Amino acid sequence: MPIDEDSSNASSLLLSLQDHFHCANDGTIRDSSEQAWMVWNMVDFNRWWHALETESGVPLGRKIMHAAADQEEYFFESSALLQTGWFKKKKRNMSSLSRRWARLGWGKYEFNSSRIFSYLLAPVCSGFALAAAEAMTSERRKIQWHNVSNIQIQLEFEDDSRTISQAPPPPHFHWDSDSIPSSFLDGKPVQLDLQSAEYGWTHSGERACFLPSGLFQRLFEHVKLQGLILPPQLLEAWNFCEHIDSSSRTPLILTSLAVEEVISQSERPIYIQDLESWDQLVEAYLLPFGFGTFLRSTSLDDQGGVEFELPSSSIFPFTVAYLIAFWQRGFGRKASVKIEQKNGNWSLQLTSLLSYTM
Numbered sequence: 170m171p172i173d174e175d176s177s178n179a180s181s182l183l184l185s186l187q188d189h190f191h192c193a194n195d196g197t198i199r200d201s202s203e204q205a206w207m208v209w210n211m212v213d214f215n216r217w218w219h220a221l222e223t224e225s226g227v228p229l230g231r232k233i234m235h236a237a238a239d240q241e242e243y244f245f246e247s248s249a250l251l252q253t254g255w256f257k258k259k260k261r262n263m264s265s266l267s268r269r270w271a272r273l274g275w276g277k278y279e280f281n282s283s284r285i286f287s288y289l290l291a292p293v294c295s296g297f298a299l300a301a302a303e304a305m306t307s308e309r310r311k312i313q314w315h316n317v318s319n320i321q322i323q324l325e326f327e328d329d330s331r332t333i334s335q336a337p338p339p340p341h342f343h344w345d346s347d348s349i350p351s352s353f354l355d356g357k358p359v360q361l362d363l364q365s366a367e368y369g370w371t372h373s374g375e376r377a378c379f380l381p382s383g384l385f386q387r388l389f390e391h392v393k394l395q396g397l398i399l400p401p402q403l404l405e406a407w408n409f410c411e412h413i414d415s416s417s418r419t420p421l422i423l424t425s426l427a428v429e430e431v432i433s434q435s436e437r438p439i440y441i442q443d444l445e446s447w448d449q450l451v452e453a454y455l456l457p458f459g460f461g462t463f464l465r466s467t468s469l470d471d472q473g474g475v476e477f478e479l480p481s482s483s484i485f486p487f488t489v490a491y492l493i494a495f496w497q498r499g500f501g502r503k504a505s506v507k508i509e510q511k512n513g514n515w516s517l518q519l520t521s522l523l524s525y526t527m
Contacts, residue, residue: 178365185272186359190379193356195480196455196462196488197382202247205382205483208361208458210375211288213431218290220430224423227395229388230292234312236387237296238303242336243383245304259305266301274378276320276368280305285314285322286368288376293384298324309333320368339383339483340390343413344421344515346481360457382459382483389420389486397423406522410509421486425506428490432498441499444468447475450495461488464514473500474520478511489517 190198190206197205222229245251250269251262263280270278276287278298287294295314302324303310309329317323362373369376393416403426409418432439437454440446444466451462461484463477473496479488489508496504496519507518 179363179370182272182365182370183359183361183363186361186363186379189272190359191356192359192456192459195482196451196460197482197484198359198379198459199356206379206459207382207484207487208372208377209380210372210377212375213435214378214380215290216431216434217427220427221423224426225392225395225397227397229391232391233290233384233388234292234296234299234314236384236391237293238299239296239336239387240339240381240383241297241300242304243338244381245300246336251304262305270297271369274369274376283324283326285324286320287322288320288369289378291316291322293380295322295324302326303333307333339386342386342389342417342483342485344481344485345386345483385486386483389424392420392423393417395419399423406503406505408505408507412510413508421489424486425490425493428487429494429497432491432494437498439495439498441473441495444475446499447477447492447495454495455488455491460484460491463488463492463517469518469520472521474518477517477519479515479517481515485515492517493519 190200193199198207199205218233250265266278266280270276275289275294275297276285278285278287278294278301280302283298283302285291285294285298291314295312299310299312302312309331311327311329313325313327315323315325361377364371364374366376369378371377396416397419399419399422403422407418407422413421439450441450447463447466454460456462461479461482463479465478467476468474469476475496477492479485482488489506493504493506500521503522504519505522507516507520509516
């Protein structure tokens with residue numbers, strides 16, 4: 170009986186991903202160097218991005234492009250993906266890049282023609298391509314990108330007088346952890362319902378890809394430095410502990426608003442009856458994709474109020490954002506959010522912003 174080629178390709182892709190990633194017990198997906206990654210549905214990612222940019226009120230396209238370029242450059246410096254030997258170096262490096270883009274679901278980057286074929290947001294894959302071009306030529310470049318079609322991007326490079334310097338690690342925020350408990354690193358293999366597709370792959374029939382948490386940390390740093398002033402009526406729903414400074418609160422709140430938009434436009438069924446419902450939601454929508462989890466949950470009142478204890482993590486803003494969005498979707502009302510440190514972890518308390526009497 171002949172082997173189905175699509176099934177064989179999907180199995181090979183999953184095995185390749187399992188060789189490079191594992192699901193840690195803190196709800197993250199980690200690579201071999203314990204850097205966190207997330208699996209994004211591309212429709213969700215585009216919705217999140219457009220909502221984030223809209224809510225911020227400032228253009229962020231080049232910010233996320235630079236964040237992607239810096240994160241990918243940081244990866245190149247800490248890995249042996251690109252070879253330095255002279256013999257067939259360019260050919261080997263192009264082959265390595267091609268495999269990396271295919272494995273991660275980014276699409277196809279044609280180095281010689283400066284073209285990208287991808288379903289990923291243009292500034293993001295252009296940033297990844299910029300890092301690759303600079304690594305391949307050992308020269309700084311300036312970049313412009315043009316969408317030829319919904320999947321084809323044409324890149325234009327210019328020489329840059331700056332010299333190549335080492336990319337810094339992703340910035341740390343108050344919710345990050347400097348050290349990861351060994352118990353969190355023990356985990357399970359990545360499990361995705363994969364199918365190979367042109368210029369990437371699908372999970373459960375939807376285009377998806379891996380994105381590094383470092384990209385978002387760098388983007389959040391850019392947002393933090395914008396000095397954005399959020400409206401008071403928005404801030405009244407949030408109560409932060411003093412450990413999270415005011416400028417760091419901005420990207421966290423904007424991320425929450427953007428994820429709320431993702432959930433409101435999605436067809437995910439969100440049903441919350443008791444605390445066990447929260448376990449089911451996390452197991453279905455967060456854990457398989459590296460968006461985090463909670464260590465424990467506690468009921469606060471008879472109106473759905475709940476407290477989650479969360480571990481420190483670089484993906485903390487997304488864990489918080491999804492839990493808030495699930496609460497608001499499940500109960501159909503706005504949440505009052507309180508975040509504070511507790512037992513060396515973080516407490517997220519969600520209650521009704523308005524009181525309801527029965």
